[in-house]
Amino acid sequence: MTSTYDTLLARLQLAFDVLESGADPVLRTSERSDYQANGVMSLAKRLGRPPREVAEEIMGHADLDGVATVEVAGPGFLNLTLIPAFLERQLAALLGDARLGIATAPEPKTVVIDYSAPNVAKEMHVGNLRSTVIGDALARSYRFAGHHVVARNHVGDWGTPFAMLIEHLLDLGDDDVSLSIGDLDAFYKEARVKFDSDDTFKERSRGRVVALQSGDAETLRLWRIIVDQSISYLDQVYQDLGVSLEIADVVGESYYNDMLENVVADLDAAGLLVESGGALCVFPPGFTNRDGEALPLIVQKSDEGFGYAASDLAAVRDRVDNLHADELLYVVGVPQAQHFEMVFAVARLAGWLPDRVRCEHVTFGNVLGTDRKMFKSRSGETVKLASLLGEAIERADEALKERNTDLDEPARMDLAVQIARAAIKYADLSTDRQHDYVFDLERMIAFEGDTGPYLQYAHARLRSIFRRLGETWAPSSLTFALEVDQERHLALGLLAFPEAFEAALAHLQPHRLCVYLFDLAQRLTAFYDACPVLSSEGALREQRLALCDLAARTLSVGLSVLGIDAPEKM
RNA sequence: GCGGCUGUAGCUCAGCGGAUUAGAGCAUCGGUCUACGGAACCGAGGGUCGGGGGUUCGAAUCCCUCCAGCCGCACCA
Numbered sequence: 318m319t320s321t322y323d324t325l326l327a328r329l330q331l332a333f334d335v336l337e338s339g340a341d342p343v344l345r346t347s348e349r350s351d352y353q354a355n356g357v358m359s360l361a362k363r364l365g366r367p368p369r370e371v372a373e374e375i376m377g378h379a380d381l382d383g384v385a386t387v388e389v390a391g392p393g394f395l396n397l398t399l400i401p402a403f404l405e406r407q408l409a410a411l412l413g414d415a416r417l418g419i420a421t422a423p424e425p426k427t428v429v430i431d432y433s434a435p436n437v438a439k440e441m442h443v444g445n446l447r448s449t450v451i452g453d454a455l456a457r458s459y460r461f462a463g464h465h466v467v468a469r470n471h472v473g474d475w476g477t478p479f480a481m482l483i484e485h486l487l488d489l490g491d492d493d494v495s496l497s498i499g500d501l502d503a504f505y506k507e508a509r510v511k512f513d514s515d516d517t518f519k520e521r522s523r524g525r526v527v528a529l530q531s532g533d534a535e536t537l538r539l540w541r542i543i544v545d546q547s548i549s550y551l552d553q554v555y556q557d558l559g560v561s562l563e564i565a566d567v568v569g570e571s572y573y574n575d576m577l578e579n580v581v582a583d584l585d586a587a588g589l590l591v592e593s594g595g596a597l598c599v600f601p602p603g604f605t606n607r608d609g610e611a612l613p614l615i616v617q618k619s620d621e622g623f624g625y626a627a628s629d630l631a632a633v634r635d636r637v638d639n640l641h642a643d644e645l646l647y648v649v650g651v652p653q654a655q656h657f658e659m660v661f662a663v664a665r666l667a668g669w670l671p672d673r674v675r676c677e678h679v680t681f682g683n684v685l686g687t688d689r690k691m692f693k694s695r696s697g698e699t700v701k702l703a704s705l706l707g708e709a710i711e712r713a714d715e716a717l718k719e720r721n722t723d724l725d726e727p728a729r730m731d732l733a734v735q736i737a738r739a740a741i742k743y744a745d746l747s748t749d750r751q752h753d754y755v756f757d758l759e760r761m762i763a764f765e766g767d768t769g770p771y772l773q774y775a776h777a778r779l780r781s782i783f784r785r786l787g788e789t790w791a792p793s794s795l796t797f798a799l800e801v802d803q804e805r806h807l808a809l810g811l812l813a814f815p816e817a818f819e820a821a822l823a824h825l826q827p828h829r830l831c832v833y834l835f836d837l838a839q840r841l842t843a844f845y846d847a848c849p850v851l852s853s854e855g856a857l858r859e860q861r862l863a864l865c866d867l868a869a870r871t872l873s874v875g876l877s878v879l880g881i882d883a884p885e886k887m
Numbered sequence: 888g889c890g891g892c893u894g895u896a897g898c899u900c901a902g903c904g905g906a907u908u909a910g911a912g913c914a915u916c917g918g919u920c921u922a923c924g925g926a927a928c929c930g931a932g933g934g935u936c937g938g939g940g941g942u943u944c945g946a947a948u949c950c951c952u953c954c955a956g957c958c959g960c961a962c963c964a
């Protein structure tokens with residue numbers, strides 16, 4: 318089906334084109350009417366004509382028969398009101414559409430999304446939360462839109478830290494490995510302490526780096542042990558969190574080791590490589606350091622080791638050449654902005670990143686505590702993801718107990734997990750990802766307000782209607798006749814799902830979808846209050862059931878695209 | 888110093904390709920229904936959109952400047 322928005326846009330576009338080809342109608346949903354087109358204002362300015370006059374003229378050209386009525390409002394807005402028959406027809410089409418009006422991409426793209434990327438040797442902590450949650454929401458959204466998503470979990474699994482860990486493992490003995498690195502964090506910290514305080518240990522580690530990078534068999538065997546252990550731990554965390562990343566998506570720094578020499582050689586052959594202070598660098602134009610001098614991207618360090626710039630460049634090549642990416646997305650914190658700008662610039666210079674490939678650093682802000690400082694535990698340590706989720710589950714479970722639900726223990730625990738994940742993910746996704754946000758478990762897990770659990774509850778309420786219905790209800794071709802304001806208001810909300818979804822995707826801003834879903838939930842509860850469903854009769858009852866069905870499906874799909882569960886009961 | 892980001896109701900946030908009375912949630916106060924669905928709904932108060940200047944018929948939104956805070960600026964990723 319063609320979405321309501323697209324239908325209106327197409328017709329307005331024809332009218333705008335008459336005055337200026339390609340002029341954007343700037344069509345938006347409106348509080349004053351159903352939709353409004355603001356594009357007249359800027360068009361009038363370009364044309365040097367009075368806006369109202371331009372608006373009148375466009376109105377004359379616009380063929381909106383049977384779709385909407387238009388009036389010029391204020392200085393020159395076009396306020397559009399859908400004609401009931403059209404609205405009702407769109408609704409009926411929506412009812413029969415499993416995708417709720419969202420089109421499948423006509424030209425599916427291969428989108429490589431780099432996200433999560435924890436350090437393999439450490440336990441996952443809040444610092445990994447946003448990349449993981451946002452990246453997963455984007456991955457799911459792209460998949461739903463019909464694109465081919467390749468998730469890349471670019472874990473830190475190489476270099477000096479690993480040499481250090483290997484030496485530590487040797488000290489402990491590797492016969493009972495699961496025991497010795499059972500607690501990853503402790504293991505890492507022990508190694509770190511030795512590295513910092515023990516010069517012989519440090520020396521051994523240095524030597525071990527060389528052995529690692531040159532592919533020494535025994536070293537690699539030990540490395541494997543640590544990495545495998547860590548990855549299975551990571552996999553558990555992703556499962557607990559309900560994140561779609563799989564073990565196969567883990568393609569860490571180590572993967573690119575064999576490609577690094579070619580990166581250097583090819584940059585050199587392209588005449589881009591410059592030696593500076595013993596390091597091999599590329600100086601992309603436009604980057605300077607604090608003294609105003611050209612800033613290098615260091616590809617190979619003076620000790621001949623490779624920095625992360627080298628592996629990032631190798632990854633670009635691999636993703637473009639071997640994965641045939643049309644889009645590269647890097648969901649990584651904003652502190653790395655300059656690094657990525659430089660990597661992308663160098664990749665473009667080297668011809669590894671053709672113009673046709675969209676390449677974007679998807680940044681995000683920090684997670685803050687309620688004191689507005691970086692989120693830390695009471696004792697000042699970084700908070701582990703597992704304990705964060707654990708606390709959220711506990712709170713959710715307590716809340717469920719209070720509600721005195723008839724759930725048995727395992728079912729209640731299962732539900733608590735779904736609620737906890739929703740609370741944490743929604744809080745992260747519902748504000749503009751570029752801003753910092755305050756992590757306040759109490760607020761985010763509340764069942765009232767703009768929270769994940771509230772949306773889940775809105776969905777569950779709808780599902781309970783169908784449960785109480787007793788019989789199976791299937792959407793059939795209905796004729797709608799929306800007479801109550803709240804019905805119409807809800808219907809308009811349902812019709813607006815495609816543009817909300819597409820805006821979130823186009824701007825890589827999941828919060829736009831969150832804002833939409835919360836608004837829909839509010840329309841829904843207002844409808845609930847005003848319109849009895851089960852106690853109404855005949856065609857009215859069918860119509861209201863259909864609205865409930867659509868709302869439930871919209872919430873369910875919307876949440877699932879964000880990576881949030883929509884339980885049937887709460 | 889250079890570059891980037893942030894500053895909107897008591898609190899947490901939307902809105903920022905300029906435009907019709909600046910929105911929401913929480914909190915506060917006041918209501919609603921014989922609550923099949925109620926963890927609901929309705930309403931009210933509360934904002935010189937950090938300050939100042941500019942562009943414009945019109946600025947929270949664009950430009951400049953100042954203030955406050957955060958981040959990055961060559962061999963750790």
